[in-house]
Amino acid sequence: MSAVKKWTVFSVRAALDAKTISARELTAEFYSRIEKRNPELNAYLTLSPERAYAQADRVDAMRASGKPLPPLAGVPVAIKDVISTRGIRTTCASRMLEDYVPPFDATAVARLEDAGAVILGKTNCDEFAMGSSNENSAFGPVRNPVALDRVPGGSSGGSAAAVAAQLAVGALGTDTGGSIRQPGALCGVPAMMPTYGRVSRYGLIAFASSLDRIGPFATTVSDIAAFLAVISGRDENDSTSASVPVPGFFAEMQKPVEGMRIGIPAEYFGEGMDPEVRQKVEDGIEVLKKLGCRTVNLSMPHTDYAIATYYIVANAEASSNLARFDGVRYGLRVDGSSLREMYENTRGRGFGTEVKRRIMLGTYALSSGYYDAYYLRAQKVRSLITRDFTEAFKKADVIVTPTSPSPAFRIGERIDDPLAMYLSDIYTVTGDLAGVPAISIPCGVTSDRLPIGLQIFAPAFMEARILQLARAFEGATGDSS
């Protein structure tokens, strides 16, 4: 990777305060980086310079008038293309929405902009966030900036790659079955899935409503906290957003981690894990012990059922949510001689292979005669998986595991085997089903220099505890700069 200056939320603020750079100059610097690097990475699908420079100028005007700057003033960010942005094309990386321009902003986007962030553009992802490698985008795969022949992970691969290559200081992604944390791990950047309900889903184009979450990618744990603080909190436009108070993440994060009980679940360290991943995660646990944490061996017996549960629950919800793409109100229409034929033609040509596969699986699981055997049973197993977490958190303050069983795989390596692809989310989907928060943070690289991620789970609404431990780990391993 070419050595570009690494900006953080904090260094942007320091530079603006010291007047060594303006928000406009910084925005221009990022667009010039994107121009150079995006053709090979394909991380961005759409750029929004008009909106970005208008926002940068507002920040510069505030600074010139001596007004106090909001927390993310002038910070260049990228938004996953499943999150609505007013006036900026939002495609879900699908032919179905290739020309769709939302008339409103998602709450998370509006909050970032209100806090002064500069939205550079929209990032590539798997179509409708369905995938683990970013190869399911209708607009071509994203390449991992660390190793160009490898995937960045998915589905938020463009957001992870953009931040890893410093084409944005931070980015929003979404996590339904590992889609924030797994690409974070594979690209080597911190990536957080907040508690279900912590961040409003208003304006997030729905995949599986009981699972979908918006969360940040950044280059440091402190920056993760800065973004999370801005996007969190109740929103009256999302009835599932929680009225739980948002703590001061920075104050909480400074607390010592000594004595923290780290749960190590045996089921997350079984067969099928790459030996180098195992080694680095075990080394990471040793680092946590040196910081004064205590390990507790645990069992979470239903872990092995999570992928099967997830693929029923998520796809049943997806088959219902994606029924809205029918060629009538927005997006693609392919004409037919009857209404029904128009629906079938539109959906047959607008959706890619993986999306069709999932709609089929979800429709099947909900169809007459199969509902009890598949959907209802999966919802019950979801209760058991959640109970595993509740029980674990009686004995431990946090749970530490690998994020993904392997480092970034080669583009094309798993594309013809959906099941093998699904299994790359084996350590992450449990958290989606249970609703609890988790982070992936870098914990070293393989002998091929491929990044490895360490995952930390905490009980619902305890993001501050995750940040506290992640920051201590980052400080001890020197991954922060």
Add this chain to the structure above:
Amino acid sequence: MKISREEVMHVAELAHLELTEAEVERLRTQLDDILSYIDKLKELDVSRVEPMAQALEAHSAPETTLRDDIVRTCDVSKAILEQAPHAKAPYFRVPKVIER
């Protein structure tokens, strides 16, 4: 075999998806593999387990509240219709549904 070719075509009809011949056969094989894998859920006794539809209830988070039902101006029809593939204000246009 978990799923037949006829079932695949029936489900595609339920989902309003036009599939090519090649897609039907490929999907049949892939869904068969996936459904066989999913069968592992049958190993568990769930007879006394409640289904879980939402994460918030499970964590007994303070009850999410619905917002007050207040009438507000919502003048968005023009912006919405602009995104429609075929519209004639104030309507969306679709192929003829009712035969005379």
